[in-house]
Amino acid sequence: MKGKINVLVIIAIFLLALIPCFSQEQPGSRADVHRNIRDNIFTLRALRMTQTLELTQEQTAVIFPVLSKLEKEKAGLQQELGKEIRELRSMIRDDKTKAEDYEKRLNRIKEIRNEIRLKEEAFEKFLESQLTPVQKAKYVIFNLDFNRRLMERMNRARILVQKNK
Amino acid sequence: MILRAQAGDIEAFMVLASRYQQPVFRLAYRLTGNREDALDVAQETMLKAFEAIKNFKLKSSFHTWVHRIAFNLTLNFLKKNRSRKIHQESLDRFRNEEEKLENFSSPEQSSISEELRFNLEKAIQELPFAYRSAFSLVVFQGMSHSEAGKVLGCSGSTVSWRMHEARKMLKEKLKPFLNSNKEVRDEMRKI
Amino acid sequence: MRCERYNKMISDLLDGNLSPGQKRKLEKHLATCKSCQAHCEALSLIQQEAKALRGPDFLPEQKREFERRLRASFEQSGAKKGKTKERPKLFLARPAWAAGGILLLVVILSLIFLWDRRPPEMQLAMMLSYEDSYLSLSQVIEEDESVAQSFNQELINSIDLEIRMEEELEGQDLQDIYEQEEAQYTENNLLKEKFPLKEGL
Numbered sequence: 001m002k003g004k005i006n007v008l009v010i011i012a013i014f015l016l017a018l019i020p021c022f023s024q025e026q027p028g029s030r031a032d033v034h035r036n037i038r039d040n041i042f043t044l045r046a047l048r049m050t051q052t053l054e055l056t057q058e059q060t061a062v063i064f065p066v067l068s069k070l071e072k073e074k075a076g077l078q079q080e081l082g083k084e085i086r087e088l089r090s091m092i093r094d095d096k097t098k099a100e101d102y103e104k105r106l107n108r109i110k111e112i113r114n115e116i117r118l119k120e121e122a123f124e125k126f127l128e129s130q131l132t133p134v135q136k137a138k139y140v141i142f143n144l145d146f147n148r149r150l151m152e153r154m155n156r157a158r159i160l161v162q163k164n165k
Numbered sequence: 166m167i168l169r170a171q172a173g174d175i176e177a178f179m180v181l182a183s184r185y186q187q188p189v190f191r192l193a194y195r196l197t198g199n200r201e202d203a204l205d206v207a208q209e210t211m212l213k214a215f216e217a218i219k220n221f222k223l224k225s226s227f228h229t230w231v232h233r234i235a236f237n238l239t240l241n242f243l244k245k246n247r248s249r250k251i252h253q254e255s256l257d258r259f260r261n262e263e264e265k266l267e268n269f270s271s272p273e274q275s276s277i278s279e280e281l282r283f284n285l286e287k288a289i290q291e292l293p294f295a296y297r298s299a300f301s302l303v304v305f306q307g308m309s310h311s312e313a314g315k316v317l318g319c320s321g322s323t324v325s326w327r328m329h330e331a332r333k334m335l336k337e338k339l340k341p342f343l344n345s346n347k348e349v350r351d352e353m354r355k356i
Numbered sequence: 357m358r359c360e361r362y363n364k365m366i367s368d369l370l371d372g373n374l375s376p377g378q379k380r381k382l383e384k385h386l387a388t389c390k391s392c393q394a395h396c397e398a399l400s401l402i403q404q405e406a407k408a409l410r411g412p413d414f415l416p417e418q419k420r421e422f423e424r425r426l427r428a429s430f431e432q433s434g435a436k437k438g439k440t441k442e443r444p445k446l447f448l449a450r451p452a453w454a455a456g457g458i459l460l461l462v463v464i465l466s467l468i469f470l471w472d473r474r475p476p477e478m479q480l481a482m483m484l485s486y487e488d489s490y491l492s493l494s495q496v497i498e499e500d501e502s503v504a505q506s507f508n509q510e511l512i513n514s515i516d517l518e519i520r521m522e523e524e525l526e527g528q529d530l531q532d533i534y535e536q537e538e539a540q541y542t543e544n545n546l547l548k549e550k551f552p553l554k555e556g557l
Contacts, residue, residue, distance in 0.1 A: 033501070033504050033505060033508060034494070034497065034504065036508055037497065037504060037507060037508050037511065038490075040508060040511040040512060040515060041490070041511060043376040043379075043380070043515055044511055044514055044515050044518065045486070046376050047376050047377065047515065047518045047519070048518065051518075058311075061309065061311040061321065065309060065372065068372070074487060078487065078490060078491065078494065081491065082491075082494050082495075082498065085495065086498065116487050117485070117487075120485055120486070120487055143486060146486070147485075147486055147489040150489050150490070150493060151489060151492070151493065153507065153510055153511075154493050154496055154497075154503075154507055156510070157503050157506040157507040157510060158496065158500070158503050175427070175430045175431070178430070179423065179426070179427065182423075182426060183423070186414070186419075186422060187413065187414060190412075190414060191411040191412065194411060194412055195411065200412060203412075204418065204422065207422070208422060208425060208426060208429075211426055212426070212429050212430075215430060278405070281401075281405055282405050282408065282409060285402065285405050285406060285409065286409055289406070289409075300406075303371055304403065304406050304407065305406075305407075305409075305411060309371070309372070309373065310368075310371060310373050321373075325364075325367070325368055325371075325373060326364075328367050328368075328371060329363070329364045329367040329368075332367050332370075332399050332402065333363075335402055336395070336398050336399065336402065339402065343398050343401060343402075
C-alpha cells in the first residue's frame with residue numbers, strides 16, 4: 001500500500017511465539033545477556049537487511065515469518081554448540097581425556113554445525129525465490145559487510161573494556 | 166499434488182481435500198456456529214475448489230486460496246439463511262465435553278479457567294462478523310494479517326485494526342473472569 | 357504516543373505483526389506504564405485461552421460420509437480418474453515427437469545435475485555465513501562478561517539509531533500515521549456488518 005512510511009512498511013511479522021509481555025530484565029543473568037545479544041543482533045540485522053535490500057511490504061510480510069522461525073531454531077542450536085565447544089576446551093585442558101571422548105564430542109559438534117548450515121541453506125534458497133536479481137546481489141554484499149562489522153564491533157567492545165580496567 | 170489435481174486426478178484432489186477439510190470445517194463452524202451448516206459449507210468449498218483448481222496459480226498460497234473460497238461461501242450461506250441459532254450449540258458442546266486442563270494444579274484454578282474459556286467461547290461467537298472472521302483466521306487458523314486480508318478481501322492493516330477492536334471487545338466482556346484468574350494465579354505464586 | 361496506540365501495538369505483537377522498531381518502542385513503554393502492562397497481560401491470557409479452544413473435530417463417521425459424498429460429487433461432475441488414456445495414444449502415434457521429447461529431457465536433466473543451480477553469488481553468501489561469525493563472537497563473549505554487556509549496549513544504541521534514522525528519512529511522526537489510519541478506519545464503517553457479496557472467486 002502506497003503512502004505508508006518505511007517504519008510501517010517494515011512489517012516484520014515476527015512469529016516470536018508466546019512472547020506476550022515484557023517484564024523488567026533481571027540484571028546480571030549470564031544466559032539473559034547472551035540471549036539478549038542474539039536477539040539484538042537479529043533485530044539489527046533485520047532492520048539493516050530491510051533497508052539495504054529495499055524490501056517491499058509484501059516481501060517483508062513473506063520473508064520475516066520464515067526468518068523468525070529459523071532464527072528461533074538456530075538460536076537453540078547455537079546455544080547447544082557453544083556448550084559443546086566449552087566442554088571441548090575443558091577436555092583439551094584435561095590430560096586424561098580419551099581419544100574416543102574427543103571423537104564423540106567432535107562428531108556432535110559436526111552434527112550441530114551441519115544442522116545450522118542446513119537451516120541457513122534452506123533460508124537462502126527460500127530468499128532466492130523472493131528477491132529480484134539486484135536484491136540478491138545486494139544481499140551478498142550486505143552479508144559480508146554485516147559480518148565484518150559484527151567482528152569490528154566486538155573488537156571495539158574488547159578494547160573499551162581493557163581501557164577501563 | 167496440486168499439479169495432478171489440476172490435471173483432473175481425483176485421488177490427488179482427495180489428498181488435498183483431506184488435508185484442508187478440518188481447518189475449513191473449523192473456520193466455517195466459527196463463522197456459522199452450527200456443525201451441520203459448517204459441514205455443508207466445507208463440502209461445497211471442496212467442490213468449488215475442485216472446479217476452480219485449474220485457475221489456481223501455483224505461485225500463490227493454496228492454503229489462502231482454499232480459505233478464501235470457504236469464507237466467500239460462508240458469507241453467501243449466511244446471507245441466504247440468516248441463521249441466528251448460532252451460539253447455543255457451541256456453548257453446549259463446550260459444557261458437555263470433558264476438557265483436560267493439564268496445567269492447573271488446583272481445583273480453584275481449573276474451574277476459573279473453565280469459566281473463562283466458556284465465556285471466551287461465548288464472547289467470540291458474539292463478536293460482530295467482521296471481527297469474528299478476522300479473529301478466527303488469525304488466531305485459530307494461524308494466518309498472518311496479510312494472509313487473512315487476502316481471504317477477507319481487505320488489506321493487512323484493516324485486519325490489524327479488526328484484531329485490535331476484537332480484542333478490546335473480548336477484554337471488556339471477560340473482565341470479571343480475567344480478574345479472578347489473575348487473583349488465583351497471584352495466590353498460587355505465593356505458595 | 358497515547359496508550360491507545362500502544363494497545364494496538366500489543367495486539368499486533370500477539371499476532372507477530374510488529375516491526376523491530378515498533379517492538380522496541382513498545383518494550384520501552386511497557387517498562388514504565390502499568391496500565392499497558394495490565395492490558396498486555398489480559399490480552400495474552402485471552403490469546404492463550406483462545407488458542408486452547410480447538411474447535412470441533414469431524415466425528416469419524418462424519419469424516420467418512422464427507423469423503424464419500426465428495427468423491428461421489430467429483431465422479432458425477434465427470435472428473436477424470438488418475439492418468440488419462442489419451443496421452444499414451446498421442447505418444448505412440450507420434451514416435452518422432454516421443455524421441456525428440458526424450459532427448460530434450462536427457463539434455464535438461466544432464467544440465468541440471470552437472471550444473472549447480474545455485475547462482476554463484478548465493479554460494480558466496482553461504483561461505484561467509486552469519487552463523488560462523490556469530491559463533492566466533494559468542495566464544496569471545498563467553499570469556500568476558502563485561503565485554504558482553506558493553507557489546508550488547510552498543511547493539512541497542514545502533515538499533516535505536518536505525519529507528520531514528522528511518523523516522524527522520526520519512527519525515528513523519530508515527531502518531532500522524534496512526535491518526536490517519538484510525539480516521540480511514542472509522543470512515544469505512546468497519547463497525548457495521550456490511551460486506552459485498554462475493555460469488556465464488
